[in-house]
Amino acid sequence: MLRDGGGLSDEGTELLLKQLDGVTRTLLDVRTAAEALGKVVDAATQVIPGADLASITLRASDGSFSSPVETDPVATELDGAQYRDGRGPCVDTARPDGPGYAESGDLRAEPRWPGFAAEAVRLGYHCVLATELLPSEGGVSGALNVYSRETGALTADDRHVALLLATHASLALAHAHAAEVADLRQAQLRRAVDSRDVIGQAKGILMTRRGISADEAFALLRRTSQDLNVKLVDLARTLADRHDQLDRR
Known part of the structure; x- marks a missing residue:
């Protein structure tokens, strides 16, 4: 702008x-x-x-x-x-x-x-x-x-x-309506759990491959998501879903 x-x-x-x-x-x-x-x-x-x-x-x-x-x-x-x-x-x-x-x-x-x-x-x-x-x-x-x-x-x-x-x-x-607002809060809790799970999987993959700590793995994910302009959870999900394909290269 x-x-x-x-x-x-x-x-x-x-x-x-x-x-x-x-x-x-x-x-x-x-x-x-x-x-x-x-x-x-x-x-x-x-x-x-x-x-x-x-x-x-x-x-x-x-x-x-x-x-x-x-x-x-x-x-x-x-x-x-x-x-x-x-x-x-x-x-x-x-x-x-x-x-x-x-x-x-x-x-x-x-x-x-x-x-x-x-x-x-x-x-x-x-x-x-x-x-x-x-x-x-x-x-x-x-x-x-x-x-x-x-x-x-x-x-x-x-x-x-x-x-x-x-x-x-x-x-x-x-x-x-009040019920819809309550549903918003419940959806956020479910999404937060799902995000933590997939980010945890991606961190585990990086820790195993790179021999790095959990904090270092998260920092690498965050930095890569910023560099690629991709949401962190989407990057983590891609890594978790496709890590076996990457291993075959």
């Missing part, structure tokens, strides 16, 4: 408006909240130039958190680090009394969320923006989360775009 002096140029603004119009039209065709939220996170990585990952955090009325949709399992890991710690931009923003947004341009020097910041940097992400979702019926609140590998990659313009996308997500949740 074209920027001029830190903000969008006229050409960049026109392109952004076209992209957002396309997102809006696409959302008109969806039938479920899960579909809508999935399209919102996909759109975030398309229309926010610095966005490498995106996810949605939901906070239930009992105070528990979940990430029903994400663009890559690494985003779920980043969210989960905050849920476990009880501190972080998506946790703060998803709380009903939280801020409209929370951000950090450099997680290497972030004192507010030391646990999350350390984990994000370990995974190779240095910039974050979380934007509040409007509370829906049943006491569900949440946040749209955007992660970037580059420091200072998310700008004030990006905050405005994230707010528009968060509004779309909020509308989808507002029209969803």
Whole structure:
């Protein structure tokens, strides 16, 4: 996206408006909240130039958190680090009394969320923006989360775009029935288990082949997925499914 002096140029603004119009039209065709939220996170990585990952955090009325949709399992890991710690931009923003947004341009020097910041940097992400979702019926609140590998990659313009996308997500949740929202949370748990299993298989293959540790195997998977611009779980699944073919070469 074209920027001029830190903000969008006229050409960049026109392109952004076209992209957002396309997102809006696409959302008109969806039938479920899960579909809508999935399209919102996909759109975030398309229309926010610095966005490498995106996810949605939901906070239930009992105070528990979940990430029903994400663009890559690494985003779920980043969210989960905050849920476990009880501190972080998506946790703060998803709380009903939280801020409209929370951000950090450099997680290497972030004192507010030391646990999350350390984990994000370990995974190779240095910039974050979380934007509040409007509370829906049943006491569900949440946040749209955007992660970037580059420091200072998310700008004030990006905050405005994230707010528009968060509004779309909020509308989808507002029209969803309580049972559908509960299904979203259960689907996230099943998907998280499946992702962990296949990533674990891929790590085991790399550990055996390369004689490396589990952490080194995961780092190799993550780095390769970034280099190839392929989702980590898709790369892991390919390796797990086809490792016997590779052995025959």
